[in-house]
Amino acid sequence: MGRPADRRRRPARHRTRPGSLSVVRDGRRRTVRFPSRRVWVSGETGLMSMAVDPRFEQTRRFWTCQGWRSGGRHDIRVSLWRLDGDVRRARLVRHVLTGLPTTSGRHGGCRLLLDAGSRALFVGTGDAADPANPRNLSSLGGKVLRVHRRTGAAMADNPYADAPDRRQRLVFTYGHRNVQGLAQRPSDGAVVSVEHGSFRDDEVNALSSGADFGWNPGPGYDESVPMTDQSLPGVQTEAIWSSGTPTIATSGAAWTSGSRWGAYGEALAVAALAGERLLFIRFDAALGQVDVSTPEVMRRYGRLRSVTSLPDGDLLVTTSNGSNDRVLRVSPR
Secondary structure, three states, rough: OOOOOOOOOOOOOOEEEOOOEEEEEEEEEEEEEHHHHHHHOOEEEEEEEEEEOOOOOOOOOEEEEEEEEEEEEEEEEEEEEOOOOOEEEEEEEEEEEEEEEEOOOOOEEEEEEEOOOEEEEEEEEEOOOOOOOOOOOOOOOOOOEEOOOOOOOOOOOOOOOOOOOOOHHHHHOOOOEEEEEEEOOOOOOOOOOOHHOOOOEEEEEEEEOOOOOOOOOOOOOOOOOOOOOOOOOOOOOOEEEEOOOOOOEEEEEOOOOOOHHHHOOOOEEEEEHHHHEEEEEEOOOOOEEEEEEOOOHOOOOOOOEEEEEOOOOEEEEEOOOOOOOEEEEEEEO
8 A cells, every 4th residue: 555645635625623614626725714603612522524515516515514503502413515616615505404412512423424325414423421312212312314415304214204203203223322434335335334432342333224233321321331232122233343442433434446455445444543543444245344454554644533535546534633634645556
């Protein structure tokens, strides 16, 4: 694997937790006017995720998920934006989804993924460190939600689409602790989530409609319980990969594609914060784990947060070290 280049070109867009937004073109970065003062920042919550319309050149639309101040209150919400023609200002089209729970800002979660096969937007959320959220189907915390990307309405084939509670209709999977990454495998459309563990067991989970992933810290938020607690009622879905002990704080992820990747082909590239590396996890067609590896060159950049796959197969990886952070372009060459 070649050394990551530090070139920055479209469609790379760097975001920082307090709420700055930039567009990078031909190696030059320009800060875009964006209502940063409306972004609520506390603990692990701020401007947390972005998804860019595949037809961005025509629509100039993108989605963000962030803490938001409104009328003296705050929540976490998903918003749809449009860049002006001169690419200098982001204008709010609408808030697609509001009222995602938050307390101190801990476990803000929030990762966005545009479904390649429909008009759906997947939204991974954190449990807000509230023990009641992950298994409460009327709460949007500790879930992966599946909504229409323009309106925020529940998709008609969601598992609880006919529930009387509007919030429950949005739920695709539940029993999550703190979702940090979502990625869709190009070959078959399978969607996986990447989740922070407690002191152990960061997870990659294969999402399926209505699945329960078994996080239940109970009264007092007891983090000694298993990430997937098989003593709970019903059926809990085990992770397809787990870090074991200790946690390495896995974060964003994307699938590799293209023959250039060789042994790393169609692997899930997963960023690690505390682990300070980029893992390549290979799975078989049924999403059974095959092997895990990390090229030595991807241990040299400190904390890694987000991973994005480019049309040519290269990856963009962002660092999260607090200063002098970069967008790395990672190529198998």
